[in-house]
Amino acid sequence: MAIRGGRILRVGNFSSVQELIGQGTEKLDLQGKVVVPGFIDSHVHLIAGGLQMGRVELRDVKSQEDFVQKVKEAVRDKTPGEWVLGHGWNNDIWGALPSASWIDEITHDNPVWLSRMDGHMGVANSLALKIAGITNITKDPVGGSILRTMDGEPTGVLVDSAMKLVLDVIPEVSVSERRNALLKASKYALKKGVTTVVDVGRYIPGTPVDHPWQDLSDVYMWADSAGKMLIRVCLFFPMQSWSRLAEFREKKGSSLSQWIYLGGVKAFADGSLGSNSALFHEPYEDDPHNYGLRVTDFDWLLNATLASDRSGLQVAIHAIGDKANDVVLDLFDTVASSNGVRDRRFRVEHAQHLMPGSIIRFGQQGVIASVQPDHLLDDAGSAEKKIGIARAQKGSYLFQSLLAGKAHLSFGSDWPVADINPLRSIQTAITRVPPGWETAWIPTERVGLLDALNAHTTSAAYACFLDHELGSLSPGKYADFIVLDATSWNEFAEQDVTRRTVEATYVSGVLAYP
Numbered sequence: 268m269a270i271r272g273g274r275i276l277r278v279g280n281f282s283s284v285q286e287l288i289g290q291g292t293e294k295l296d297l298q299g300k301v302v303v304p305g306f307i308d309s310h311v312h313l314i315a316g317g318l319q320m321g322r323v324e325l326r327d328v329k330s331q332e333d334f335v336q337k338v339k340e341a342v343r344d345k346t347p348g349e350w351v352l353g354h355g356w357n358n359d360i361w362g363a364l365p366s367a368s369w370i371d372e373i374t375h376d377n378p379v380w381l382s383r384m385d386g387h388m389g390v391a392n393s394l395a396l397k398i399a400g401i402t403n404i405t406k407d408p409v410g411g412s413i414l415r416t417m418d419g420e421p422t423g424v425l426v427d428s429a430m431k432l433v434l435d436v437i438p439e440v441s442v443s444e445r446r447n448a449l450l451k452a453s454k455y456a457l458k459k460g461v462t463t464v465v466d467v468g469r470y471i472p473g474t475p476v477d478h479p480w481q482d483l484s485d486v487y488m489w490a491d492s493a494g495k496m497l498i499r500v501c502l503f504f505p506m507q508s509w510s511r512l513a514e515f516r517e518k519k520g521s522s523l524s525q526w527i528y529l530g531g532v533k534a535f536a537d538g539s540l541g542s543n544s545a546l547f548h549e550p551y552e553d554d555p556h557n558y559g560l561r562v563t564d565f566d567w568l569l570n571a572t573l574a575s576d577r578s579g580l581q582v583a584i585h586a587i588g589d590k591a592n593d594v595v596l597d598l599f600d601t602v603a604s605s606n607g608v609r610d611r612r613f614r615v616e617h618a619q620h621l622m623p624g625s626i627i628r629f630g631q632q633g634v635i636a637s638v639q640p641d642h643l644l645d646d647a648g649s650a651e652k653k654i655g656i657a658r659a660q661k662g663s664y665l666f667q668s669l670l671a672g673k674a675h676l677s678f679g680s681d682w683p684v685a686d687i688n689p690l691r692s693i694q695t696a697i698t699r700v701p702p703g704w705e706t707a708w709i710p711t712e713r714v715g716l717l718d719a720l721n722a723h724t725t726s727a728a729y730a731c732f733l734d735h736e737l738g739s740l741s742p743g744k745y746a747d748f749i750v751l752d753a754t755s756w757n758e759f760a761e762q763d764v765t766r767r768t769v770e771a772t773y774v775s776g777v778l779a780y781p
Contacts, residue, residue, distance in 0.1 A: 270746040273525075273775030278740055280487025287572040299749055302761045303720065304740055305772065306689040307727035309637050310616055310679030312386075313456075313466045313500065314482055318440065318449025319683040320455070325381060330361050331369060331399045338370045338379065347376035350437055353685060354382045356390075359541065359649040362672075364414065365390045367423030380433050384645065384684055387539035390423045391433050399433045401425075408432070408563035412544075427538045427562050442485045449486050453497035457780040459688050460769040462747040463499040465637075465679065465731050467533050467583065467616065479504045480511070487527050496526035497677035497779060500746075501731045503583055506534035506571050514579035521732075525745070525775070531581030532730050533616070534571065540619065540646060540653060545588035548622070552655045559588050569598055576602050576611060581732065582726025583614035583637065588620045589662055596628050603632070614730060617681075618669075619646070620654070621662050630673030633728045637677050638666065640695040640719075647701040647708040660709050665761035666696055667712045676714075677730035678722040693719040694764040716760050746776035 269276040269284040277284050288294065323341045328334050334356060341351050351374065358364050370379060370391050378395035382388070391399070403419045411428030413421050425433060440448075456464060468479035478625045483502065490496045504512050509532045521529050534720045538560045539543025545550055546559035568584075575582050582602075586595045592615060614635040619642065629636050650659040669676055678696070680687045696719045699707040707713060714722075728738025736745055750771040753759035759767060772780040 268740060268746075268748075270776035273746060273777070275740060275742050275746050277742055286505055287499070298388050299754050300516070300770065301751045301756060302748050304426065304724040304738060305774065306460045306723045307463045307677075307731075307733075307738065307747055308456070308461050308679045308682070308687055308689065308723075309465045309467070309677040309727045309730055310467055310639060311464045311682045311687060312468070312684075313452050313682075314445055314448045314486065314763055316455075316683040316687065317450070317452030318444065320448075320451055323351065323381065323463060324354050324355055326355035326357075326384065328356055328360070331363070331365070334361075334365060335369055335373065338381070339373050342374055342377055345377050349377055350395075351377050351379045352381070352437070354386075355384050356381060357384045357541065357645060359645070361650075364422070367391060367393045367421075369395065378437075380437060382430070383542060385539040385710070386422060386543045386684055387430075387544055388426050388542035389430050389433070389651045390425060391425065395433055395436075396423060398420055399436050401432055405432075409564075410560055412560075413501075426542050427544050427560055435536070445482060445486050446489060449490060450495060450497070454780075455510040456498050456687055457772045457774075458769065460749040460772055461498065461687060461689060462749075462772060462774050462779075463501065463728075463737055465501045465503065465530060465727075467503045480508065481590065483527075488523070488628065491524050491526050496524075498774065499526050499528070499737070499745075501528040501530040501733060503530045503533040503581075506532040506568075506575060506582070508532070509571060509578065509580060510573040513575075516580075527750050528731070528733060531583060531585045532571075532575050533585070534568055536568070536584050536586040536595050537588050538562055539587055540650060543653065545620065546586075546591040547588040547620070547654065548590045548592070548593075549651050549654070549658065553653055556626055558590070561591070561594075565594070565598075569601065572602050573599060573605060576606050581612055581614065583616050585616045587617045589620045590626070592618055592621055593625055596625060596632065596634065599632060599634055600628075612675075612730065612732065619664060620650075620658075622666055623661065626665055626668045626674075627672040629669055629675075633675075635675045635677055636669050637679060637730060638669075638722075639679050639681045639685060640664070640666070640692045641680060641688070643699065643708065644695060644701045645685075647704070663709065664699075665709075665712055666714050670714060670718055675726050675729055676718070676722045677727040678719070679727075689723045690769070691765050693723060696722070716764070746773065749775050 269436045374392045379392040408428045412426045414424040537546035542561040582597045586592045616637045618636045725738040728734040752768045
């Protein structure tokens with residue numbers, strides 16, 4: 268492979284590129300190691316991930332005792348009044364939702380907010396509830412709920428839009444902290460072989476409500492002008508700001524530099540399975556009166572999508588439950604019919620649970636299925652409990668079926684919900700064996716190695732309109748690639764992919780890691 272000016276000039280055998288070697292050419296012999304394009308993570312919350320690296324990590328907590336101990340350790344380093352923030356707990360592991368009562372005794376002087384692993388539920392201590400003004404007479408906001416005791420008192424657990432009641436009172440994270448989070452997150456991504464991310468922007472505890480736009484100017488554009496960008500980012504903004512993005516793109520274009528791309532807008536159709544707020548056609552097995560939440564007003568969502576698409580913006584909508592996916596597919600069909608034919612590449616973020624008749628619609632409508640394989644490692648057991656074995660096995664994480672239906676499948680991590688780790692993501696999609704299981708979960712939905720690699724490279728680039736710049740080792744594209752420790756393709760293909768390590772990551776032909 269010959270590289271000049273950060274882009275690939277030619278790919279072939281040695282003799283085909285030898286004629287390009289001249290004075291000053293740097294020659295790199297990788298001793299037969301496997302080289303693949305830099306991974307593209309199609310769904311991350313990049314700055315949130317960087318911030319979480321310095322907060323309470325609850326991902327590996329196995330019991331109430333472990334949960335309380337983690338909080339106790341975090342409080343030791345806090346001054347009175349300072350917030351304790353964390354992320355990653357999974358109540359499915361220990362079988363009960365946490366509550367303020369678990370931690371009130373050890374957090375008298377510090378407000379606490381700890382979000383669930385999926386980001387659609389969190390628990391606050393009583394001090395945080397008091398600061399937020401949440402009492403037994405506070406009404407549930409539209410698209411969310413305040414969980415309560417039998418006496419009507421808030422337990423501390425808030426679901427979806429109800430979380431904003433606490434998030435709005437958490438002090439802002441400084442610009443300096445957010446800049447440091449970007450650099451820390453970018454270095455971590457490079458270590459995992461990720462050279463480009465699609466940052467779908469999310470409200471982060473302690474950041475301004477308008478944070479995606481403030482992050483663009485205060486963090487991303489600052490890093491770009493200071494020469495501190497390490498990976499490429501494609502940014503999606505809340506659909507509420509579609510007109511602002513359309514106007515900004517009209518003035519600046521969709522590429523602010525080789526590092527920053529303006530992707531489009533994102534909205535939410537429902538919540539998450541783990542929080543019992545994903546929207547289904549049938550009720551939850553463990554909550555028979557609950558069908559999930561439609562977290563955004565449908566009329567507004569339709570009108571905003573029509574306007575966004577008419578302005579030439581790419582639209583991504585979060586949908587997890589089977590009904591939410593059907594609603595979004597119907598919406599996309601209506602918008603495409605109303606606005607006429609064009610290359611729009613609508614995206615469904617997650618697409619976790621689908622009705623049998625919905626699978627083929629992704630391919631027919633040209634809708635991107637932006638999925639996160641590693642979520643199934645957490646969901647396999649809980650899905651069968653929450654929606655029943657038959658429904659779960661018929662419609663959950665249907666990667667192979669989507670591919671068979673000619674859908675474009677792009678892989679991501681949803682970091683910090685799951686770790687940013689494409690090699691593990693690829694292995695998960697290939698094997699579908701959750702921790703502690705001896706057999707695959709829905710083995711017919713396993714995909715092959717090449718399809719999994721494509722979902723993290725070529726297809727991921729297509730999913731964000733960057734396929735002319737990224738995703739494959741092709742002449743004219745940026746020379747973003749990684750070197751794996753496998754000494755042959757057969758060795759790489761025949762062994763557990765997670766046993767492989769990223770030996771080096773190159774961005775624009777320049778060594779970026781280690």
